[in-house]
Amino acid sequence: xxxxxxxxxxxxxxxxxxxxxxxxxxxxxxxxxxxxxxxxxxxxxxxxxxxxxxxxxxxxxxxxxxxxxxxxxxxxxxxxxxxxxxxxxxxxxxxxxxxxxxxxxxxxxxxxxxxxxxxxxxxxxxxxxxxxxxxxxxxxxxxxxxxxxxxxxxxxxxxxxxxxxxxxxxxxxxxxxxxxxxxxxxxxxxxxxxxxxxxxxxxxxxxxxxxxxxxxxxxxxxxxxxxxxxxxxxxxxxxxxxxxxxxxxxxxxxxxxxxxxxxxxxxxxxxxxxxxxxxxxxxxxxxxxxxxxxxxxxxxxxxxxxxxxxxxxxxxxxxxxxxxxxxxxxxxxx
Amino acid sequence: xxxxxxxxxxxxxxxxxxxxxxxxxxxxxxxxxxxxxxxxxxxxxxxxxxxxxxxxxxxxxxxxxxxxxxxxxxxxxxxxxxxxxxxxxxxxxxxxxxxxxxxxxxxxxxxxxxxxxxxxxxxxxxxxxxxxxxxxxxxxxxxxxxxxxxxxxxxxxxxxxxxxxxxxxxxxxxxxxxxxxxxxxxxxxxxxxxxxxxxxxxxxxxxxxxxxxxxxxxxxxxxxxxxxxxxxxxxxxxxxxxxxxxxxxxxxxxxxxxxxxxxxxxxxxxxxxxxxxxxxxxxxxx
Amino acid sequence: xxxxxxxxxxxxxxxxxxxxxxxxxxxxxxxxxxxxxxxxxxxxxxxxxxxxxxxxxxxxxxxxxxxxxxxxxxxxxxxxxxxxxxxxxxxxxxxxxxxxxxxxxxxxxxxxxxxxxxxxxxxxxxxxxxxxxxxxxxxxxxxxxxxxxxxxxxxxxxxxxxxxxxxxxxxxxxxxxxxxxxxxxxxxxxxxxxxxxxxxxxxxxxxxxxxxxxxxxxxxxxxxxxxxxxxxxxx
Numbered sequence: 001x002x003x004x005x006x007x008x009x010x011x012x013x014x015x016x017x018x019x020x021x022x023x024x025x026x027x028x029x030x031x032x033x034x035x036x037x038x039x040x041x042x043x044x045x046x047x048x049x050x051x052x053x054x055x056x057x058x059x060x061x062x063x064x065x066x067x068x069x070x071x072x073x074x075x076x077x078x079x080x081x082x083x084x085x086x087x088x089x090x091x092x093x094x095x096x097x098x099x100x101x102x103x104x105x106x107x108x109x110x111x112x113x114x115x116x117x118x119x120x121x122x123x124x125x126x127x128x129x130x131x132x133x134x135x136x137x138x139x140x141x142x143x144x145x146x147x148x149x150x151x152x153x154x155x156x157x158x159x160x161x162x163x164x165x166x167x168x169x170x171x172x173x174x175x176x177x178x179x180x181x182x183x184x185x186x187x188x189x190x191x192x193x194x195x196x197x198x199x200x201x202x203x204x205x206x207x208x209x210x211x212x213x214x215x216x217x218x219x220x221x222x223x224x225x226x227x228x229x230x231x232x233x234x235x236x237x238x239x240x241x242x243x244x245x246x247x248x249x250x251x252x253x254x255x256x257x258x259x260x261x262x263x264x265x266x267x268x269x270x271x272x273x274x275x276x277x278x279x280x281x282x283x284x285x286x287x288x289x290x291x292x293x294x295x296x297x298x299x300x301x302x303x304x305x306x307x308x309x310x311x312x313x314x315x316x317x318x319x320x321x322x323x324x325x326x327x328x329x330x331x332x333x334x
Numbered sequence: 335x336x337x338x339x340x341x342x343x344x345x346x347x348x349x350x351x352x353x354x355x356x357x358x359x360x361x362x363x364x365x366x367x368x369x370x371x372x373x374x375x376x377x378x379x380x381x382x383x384x385x386x387x388x389x390x391x392x393x394x395x396x397x398x399x400x401x402x403x404x405x406x407x408x409x410x411x412x413x414x415x416x417x418x419x420x421x422x423x424x425x426x427x428x429x430x431x432x433x434x435x436x437x438x439x440x441x442x443x444x445x446x447x448x449x450x451x452x453x454x455x456x457x458x459x460x461x462x463x464x465x466x467x468x469x470x471x472x473x474x475x476x477x478x479x480x481x482x483x484x485x486x487x488x489x490x491x492x493x494x495x496x497x498x499x500x501x502x503x504x505x506x507x508x509x510x511x512x513x514x515x516x517x518x519x520x521x522x523x524x525x526x527x528x529x530x531x532x533x534x535x536x537x538x539x540x541x542x543x544x545x546x547x548x549x550x551x552x553x554x555x556x557x558x559x560x561x562x563x564x565x566x567x568x569x570x571x572x573x574x575x576x577x578x579x580x581x582x583x584x585x586x587x588x589x590x591x592x593x594x595x596x597x598x599x600x601x602x603x604x605x606x607x608x609x610x611x612x613x614x615x616x617x618x619x620x
Numbered sequence: 621x622x623x624x625x626x627x628x629x630x631x632x633x634x635x636x637x638x639x640x641x642x643x644x645x646x647x648x649x650x651x652x653x654x655x656x657x658x659x660x661x662x663x664x665x666x667x668x669x670x671x672x673x674x675x676x677x678x679x680x681x682x683x684x685x686x687x688x689x690x691x692x693x694x695x696x697x698x699x700x701x702x703x704x705x706x707x708x709x710x711x712x713x714x715x716x717x718x719x720x721x722x723x724x725x726x727x728x729x730x731x732x733x734x735x736x737x738x739x740x741x742x743x744x745x746x747x748x749x750x751x752x753x754x755x756x757x758x759x760x761x762x763x764x765x766x767x768x769x770x771x772x773x774x775x776x777x778x779x780x781x782x783x784x785x786x787x788x789x790x791x792x793x794x795x796x797x798x799x800x801x802x803x804x805x806x807x808x809x810x811x812x813x814x815x816x817x818x819x820x821x822x823x824x825x826x827x828x829x830x831x832x833x834x835x836x837x838x839x840x841x842x843x844x845x846x847x848x849x850x851x852x853x854x855x
Contacts, residue, residue: 052425056425058425058428058429060432108605108609109608109609112608112612113424113612114424114425114428115363115367115369115424115428116564116608116612118369118371118428119369119560119564119604119608120604120605120608122557122560123557123560123561123601123604123605124601124605126557126601127598127601127602130598131598134594239553243432243436246429246432250429285448286440286443286444286448288436288440289436289437289440289441289444291436292433292434292436292437292440293437295433295436296416296430296433296434296437299420299426299429299430299433300419300420300426300430303426496721496727499714499718499721499722500722502711502713502714502718503711503714503718503719503722506711506712506713506714507709507711509673509693509705509709510705510709510711511722512673512692512693512694512697513671513673513693513694513697513703513705513709514697514703514722514723514768515694515697515698515723515725515772516694516697516722517692517694517695518694
């Protein structure tokens with residue numbers, strides 16, 4: 001087992017290095033932008049994985065935290081100076097707001113059963129969307145507004161490297177988080193909340209912690225997203241963002257962290273190509289249908305997603321006996 | 335005074351449309367613990383297919399029947415393909431029905447085009463009556479009447495027929511119903527199809543009411559229906575009628591007096607109910 | 621006498637838990653078989669497994685010479701097994717009448733006559749015919765639950781702890797009813813109250829830790845002090 005760990009670490013490291021070198025060798029603007037986008041959504045999807053994959057809760061309101069980050073950064077860069085200092089500050093502000101809101105919402109709603117929680121998060125997130133649409137003096141509603149990014153990010157490559165750095169950092173932090181004793185409790189909650197409770201854990205507290213961590217990270221992704229577009233409108237708060245995070249996490253593989261990154265890559269790339277194909281046949285304008293279908297099939301047949309399924313197959317070859325137990329325990333919590 | 339009556343009628347009409355959507359949702363949930371996030375998709379399909387049938391046949395009656403049929407067929411497909419495979423697993427159910435919602439609403443764009451469509455009110459129901467100073471828009475009254483008729487028919491079925499009895503018993507204790515020799519999954523399929531038919535009916539009635547239809551209307555309206563289901567109590571049929579009227583009226587009055595808050599009010603209503611009385615105002619589980 | 625129900629080496633898992641780990645017993649037609657054992661021994665799960673509510677993971681259940689182990693619950697009930705659960709399973713918001721009507725599969729003269737007959741067994745129910753099931757007393761609920769299971773001329777009745785939580789006077793009534801039903805059908809009874817079990821039961825099966833320990837005639841058990849002390853904590 002130890003050697004597999006080392007190997008996968010080395011592979012990951014090599015991939016990161018390759019990605020870091022990439023913009024220096026290739027001068028494809030499209031690719032730089034596309035990869036930046038993938039990294040940002042990877043961060044968002046990983047944050048969603050903390051909820052769905054590690055704690056076993058389904059939120060339909062994740063977009064609100066993404067939107068908070070996006071608006072915090074956009075508004076501050078627009079109202080104050082477009083400098084690095086303000087940029088960093090705005091990220092911190094967005095994270096704080098997201099942290100506070102996710103704490104309060106979590107405290108009130110996480111005690112509810114899964115259906116109700118899903119519905120309520122959908123409603124609260126809808127509330128923020130309405131708020132953003134009505135508070136036009138601040139947000140300019142659905143029309144949105146453009147703003148200046150810090151000078152240094154004029155260079156797409158610099159921004160690419162920054163986002164890649166954030167991705168690696170978030171991955172390492174979250175990996176630490178889920179491997180910590182706290183993360184273990186979250187997994188226990190996912191597997192059997194009742195039992196975890198009877199072992200003396202205040203499961204609500206742990207769920208709130210998970211939702212705060214997920215909210216804060218989602219806000220970071222939102223901040224990065226806004227600057228990458230230099231524009232923000234209410235679309236950052238819509239259900240579509242939550243759906244993207246959901247699709248990426250499910251297709252990539254829940255409860256793996258790496259899965260959501262792969263999911264983000266697969267979906268962004270496929271989206272890019274499929275919408276390119278739209279010129280040839282209009283059905284490809286509706287590319288999201290393919291994802292919807294793939295997603296449904298994944299939920300039924302491959303609830304572990306790409307990474308989970310590959311891992312499973314790999315492990316099956318090595319440990320044919322243990323598989324019987326693991327297949328029962330893994331996958332999405334009941 | 336006439337303002338009050340107008341707002342009342344608006345609120346009631348909207349409330350009825352929400353009720354039709356919520357009725358299926360609440361029974362499906364009560365009976366099988368399935369929260370169908372794709373329900374709004376069935377609503378939107380009802381609206382589009384209804385407008386299409388109306389365009390082809392020029393008969394509003396046929397449009398309504400066509401829409402209901404579409405809803406029932408889609409309900410059958412949804413239950414067999416989407417709900418049954420993940421039966422009993424809540425997280426998967428939530429995830430999969432939402433996924434199906436995406437597919438339903440994108441399919442709508444494939445079949446009917448991505449743009450919004452205009453929906454005409456049938457001539458017989460357009461226009462209004464003037465009684466003194468009060469202007470009553472015919473179509474709105476029509477919706478209210480249909481709503482009450484549907485409520486009456488379903489209430490009769492629930493209270494007076496064997497299948498209704500089984501459904502009510504199933505909402506309370508589905509294990510016991512099975513232990514009495516009833517195939518609850520079969521019953522559930524019927525309820526699901528009926529609920530889908532009601533959702534489609536709500537959609538086709540909504541079309542002339544709002545004048546335009548678009549694929550996203552399903553999700554928007556479904557959120558209202560969720561709110562109603564929560565406020566009314568999961569599984570409670572009369573509860574969903576009362577809650578729907580409440581939500582409809584709150585929406586219509588707020589839209590007039592404090593437009594900025596109209597959607598927010600309902601969501602806050604739901605949040606409060608969920609936090610303080612998660613079983614809803616009315617409860618069906620005995 | 622012929623064997624109506626045969627349970628052979630049944631194992632049942634609920635979630636990750638292995639509840640039944642080899643339960644075997646048989647019920648002869650016309651007899652009352654009692655399942656005995658401590659709390660949590662697996663008696664209730666045994667009944668649920670027969671009903672298909674917690675399906676067996678392995679083993680065989682034969683009813684009327686047919687295997688029913690893979691059948692869905694409603695099919696098992698239709699085949700002629702009536703079930704009176706531990707919590708009685710009364711539909712609280714339905715009236716007594718409706719509770720009975722849910723159970724009746726086909727409404728005709730035969731079923732109506734049967735209903736009349738059952739109501740004679742439980743005269744209280746007639747008195748509260750239009751009352752909500754949820755408003756009945758514990759004893760009345762027990763009667764209603766038994767009447768509901770019995771109204772379809774079930775060949776076999778599974779009754780789970782009918783005396784639980786009832787006053788001694790009411791227990792007398794319940795026992796009378798069971799004795800009456802016994803003339804018409806076969807009964808498997810789960811009962812903690814040994815006095816009652818020993819009076820009604822013809823045979824017994826001792827279950828401990830999810831396994832059958834011993835089966836035999838009830839009158840043998842009544843005399844076997846050691847067995848009673850070891851597994852039932854009495855004697």
